Amino acid sequence: MTDETTSNPTVQPVELYRFEGADVHQEGDETARLRGYFPLSPGTPNASDVAAEDLMMVCIELEPGNHLPTHRDSNEELLVATRGTVEATVDEETVTFSAGECVVVPEMAPHGMRNVGDETAHVLGVFPNDELTATFDAPLEPFGTAEITVASHPEEEAADD
Numbered sequence: 001m002t003d004e005t006t007s008n009p010t011v012q013p014v015e016l017y018r019f020e021g022a023d024v025h026q027e028g029d030e031t032a033r034l035r036g037y038f039p040l041s042p043g044t045p046n047a048s049d050v051a052a053e054d055l056m057m058v059c060i061e062l063e064p065g066n067h068l069p070t071h072r073d074s075n076e077e078l079l080v081a082t083r084g085t086v087e088a089t090v091d092e093e094t095v096t097f098s099a100g101e102c103v104v105v106p107e108m109a110p111h112g113m114r115n116v117g118d119e120t121a122h123v124l125g126v127f128p129n130d131e132l133t134a135t136f137d138a139p140l141e142p143f144g145t146a147e148i149t150v151a152s153h154p155e156e157e158a159a160d161d
Contacts, residue, residue: 005156012016015123015133016059018046025141031114031132035061038150041130056132056150058125062086066115069140074133077105077125079113086119087114 003066018037022045026032037046040057060068062084072148079088083096085098090111097103098117105111131151139146 007038012050014050016124017061022046023141024143026069026136026138027038027141028138029069031066032064033066034068036082041150044150052130054128054130056127058127058150060121060123060125062113062114062115062121062123064120068109068112069136069138070112071134071136072108072110074107074131075127075128075129076107077111077127079105080124080126082122082124084115084119085117086123087116087120089114096153146148 002022002065011150018039020027022035022037024034024036036058038056039046039048039050040046040050040060042049042051062068079097080102081097081099082083083099087094087096088103088105088111090103090110095103095114113123131149133147133149136146137146140148
């Protein structure tokens with residue numbers, strides 16, 4: 001390894017599960033509760049200063065029995081379970097997957113996840129773009145809206161307006 005490689009400030013580890021203050025829920029559904037954040041999207045709660053050029057990642061934590069409500073994403077998504085067992089419903093198909101397994105969700109396909117195990121589940125959602133719009137059937141709190149847009153480079157988005 002060269003000194004140039006070790007001193008590159010853009011290559012650094014990013015903590016994946018920093019959920020303080022990132023609780024999300026849907027009113028009227030006691031099990032529509034999760035913790036999540038976008039570690040590679042500077043400007044979002046608990047994010048690192050590291051941004052990817054052409055991908056985005058969301059870290060999701062689901063307690064047993066809780067679920068991520070049905071929604072559609074503007075990009076294809078790779079769901080990777082890193083802990084626990086979850087059930088994903090994509091369109092009309094339901095599959096159970098556990099730590100070390102993944103599921104591919106097509107762009108704009110309605111999908112959601114439920115923790116069907118006995119321990120807290122951790123799932124990474126990886127997207128092939130640095131901007132994402134997720135549209136839910138009902139508003140998510142604390143956002144107060146059913147349509148949520150996240151960008152890895154929010155300062156560039158604002159400059160384009």
